[in-house]
Amino acid sequence: MTRNPQLNKHGELQHLITLEGLSREILAAIFDTAEPFAEVAEREIKKVPLLRGKSVFNLFFENSTRTRTTFEIAAKRLSADVINLNISTSSASKGESLLDTVDNLAAMQADMFVVRHASSGAPYLIAQHLAATGRDHIHIVNAGDGRHAHPTQGLLDMYTIRHYKKDFTRLTVAVVGDLLHSRVARSQIHALQALGVPEVRVIGPRTLLPTGVVEMGGRGSLRVFHDMREGLKGVDVVMMLRLQNERMAGALLPSPQEYFKYYGLTPEKLALAKPDAIVMHPGPMNRGIEIDSAVADGAHSVILPQVTFGIAVRMAVMSMLAGN
Amino acid sequence: MPMPTHLPDAAELCTHLAAAMRPEITPQTALIGIHTGGVWIAEWLHRELGIQQPLGSIDVAFYRDDFNQRGLHKGTKASNIPFDVEGAHIVIVDDVLYTGRTIRAALNELFDYGRPARIDLAVLVDRGGRELPIAATWCPQALALPASQTLVLERDDAARLSLRVTEK
Numbered sequence: 287m288t289r290n291p292q293l294n295k296h297g298e299l300q301h302l303i304t305l306e307g308l309s310r311e312i313l314a315a316i317f318d319t320a321e322p323f324a325e326v327a328e329r330e331i332k333k334v335p336l337l338r339g340k341s342v343f344n345l346f347f348e349n350s351t352r353t354r355t356t357f358e359i360a361a362k363r364l365s366a367d368v369i370n371l372n373i374s375t376s377s378a379s380k381g382e383s384l385l386d387t388v389d390n391l392a393a394m395q396a397d398m399f400v401v402r403h404a405s406s407g408a409p410y411l412i413a414q415h416l417a418a419t420g421r422d423h424i425h426i427v428n429a430g431d432g433r434h435a436h437p438t439q440g441l442l443d444m445y446t447i448r449h450y451k452k453d454f455t456r457l458t459v460a461v462v463g464d465l466l467h468s469r470v471a472r473s474q475i476h477a478l479q480a481l482g483v484p485e486v487r488v489i490g491p492r493t494l495l496p497t498g499v500v501e502m503g504g505r506g507s508l509r510v511f512h513d514m515r516e517g518l519k520g521v522d523v524v525m526m527l528r529l530q531n532e533r534m535a536g537a538l539l540p541s542p543q544e545y546f547k548y549y550g551l552t553p554e555k556l557a558l559a560k561p562d563a564i565v566m567h568p569g570p571m572n573r574g575i576e577i578d579s580a581v582a583d584g585a586h587s588v589i590l591p592q593v594t595f596g597i598a599v600r601m602a603v604m605s606m607l608a609g610n
Numbered sequence: 611m612p613m614p615t616h617l618p619d620a621a622e623l624c625t626h627l628a629a630a631m632r633p634e635i636t637p638q639t640a641l642i643g644i645h646t647g648g649v650w651i652a653e654w655l656h657r658e659l660g661i662q663q664p665l666g667s668i669d670v671a672f673y674r675d676d677f678n679q680r681g682l683h684k685g686t687k688a689s690n691i692p693f694d695v696e697g698a699h700i701v702i703v704d705d706v707l708y709t710g711r712t713i714r715a716a717l718n719e720l721f722d723y724g725r726p727a728r729i730d731l732a733v734l735v736d737r738g739g740r741e742l743p744i745a746a747t748w749c750p751q752a753l754a755l756p757a758s759q760t761l762v763l764e765r766d767d768a769a770r771l772s773l774r775v776t777e778k
Contacts, residue, residue: 298681315684318685318686319682319686321688322669322671322672322686322687322688322689324688325688325689325690326672329722329723330695330722330723330724331722331723333722334672334673334719334722335672335673335718336672336677336682605682606681606682608677608681609677609678609680609681609682610681
């Protein structure tokens with residue numbers, strides 16, 4: 287069996303490219319490490335010196351304000367020097383190749399690349415290229431690649447579930463919405479299964495569920511629902527996905543209004559879940575399309591804590607990679 | 611320093627340490643234990659000395675100077691400092707004083723919470739081998755140990771403390 291390309295020869299995380307294939311032990315170690323970082327945010331000086339003198343390059347080939355900002359805050363709270371590059375608006379538009387860009391930044395003594403790219407597999411390509419050219423001391427964090435993965439979002443979602451629900455092995459979790467375009471959903475499902483969640487329900491219209499979604503289930507813990515009311519019955523966690531308007535090519539949906547009617551999370555639909563269910567959303571939210579404001583701002587919502595936890599989880603990932 | 615023929619009794623050392631500290635304790639004095647052994651001792655001292663300020667604890671993993679060599683320490687705990695560090699009299703409590711690097715890290719961490727008026731250091735055992743100019747304010751026992759040995763404090767299910775030497 288070939289080694290998981292994210293792990294070094296000691297089996298420790300060297301890059302974070304996908305949650306697929308990561309063991310429950312590694313995931314738990316990330317969550318355990320994130321907990322003390324959450325405390326750092328409550329201090330007078332919200333900074334620890336772990337990555338002092340290290341250079342973290344945020345390489346965003348695809349625009350994202352929120353994810354880039356949370357990585358930037360996480361790196362700065364670790365005392366790293368952070369360089370933000372919005373490459374969609376610079377070299378790439380002048381015709382430079384991805385790997386040429388990487389080579390140039392590596393020559394500037396980068397220690398870590400946080401990569402977002404519209405093409406699935408771009409972070410892996412960079413990691414392979416660096417390894418092949420003897421520069422595998424540079425760590426790669428995938429901040430979202432195409433439709434493939436968004437591992438830090440998946441991790442912060444799991445951290446949030448653990449925070450509120452403690453034990454994964456007794457939960458029923460629903461993932462609702464546009465799974466077809468969602469790298470977040472893929473990372474979530476891999477992690478939920480690795481952590482031993484006995485029932486993961488995916489809920490969405492046929493046109494927005496990838497054909498392979500049932501195969502992702504592996505041990506049969508994945509159930510598919512097209513009727514949201516049916517799917518939400520008795521769940522502990524509702525993970526909403528954003529309707530990706532910008533990725534929507536053609537006639538996958540009749541209209542946003544109709545989508546809201548069938549797949550928007552309203553108080554009335556949420557009432558079918560367990561009374562202590564939590565509602566999550568990776569942001570940015572489309573209010574009135576996939577989620578009703580009364581739910582987004584309601585008592586079950588943990589959407590803003592997700593954002594706060596996201597910084598601690600990214601600090602944990604960056605410091606673990608840098609130390610391995 | 612004397613070479614140990616047998617290890618001193620940890621509970622007795624705690625009693626001596628408390629007696630030495632007692633005259634300098636004021637209503638403003640606060641204790642902070644360093645994970646893990648230091649927290650156990652600090653819990654005991656906090657009761658024994660009737661400290662009025664809530665008990666604090668720190669894990670210095672984020673401030674260690676060997677991160678580049680050894681990576682992040684596994685099982686790092688959250689620090690918890692439930693009082694205002696600004697202007698406080700703080701006693702850092704640890705089990706064994708050795709190179710002084712843990713105390714250096716603890717001092718750096720504390721100053722990220724505020725500017726204390728005064729910091730003292732209370733330890734059970736000083737085993738020498740200092741690599742930094744750091745000394746304990748109170749220490750009931752000096753003990754010379756070869757560098758190949760590690761001195762650790764343990765706590766059993768009945769919360770009894772004991773010292774143990776292990777070979778590295």
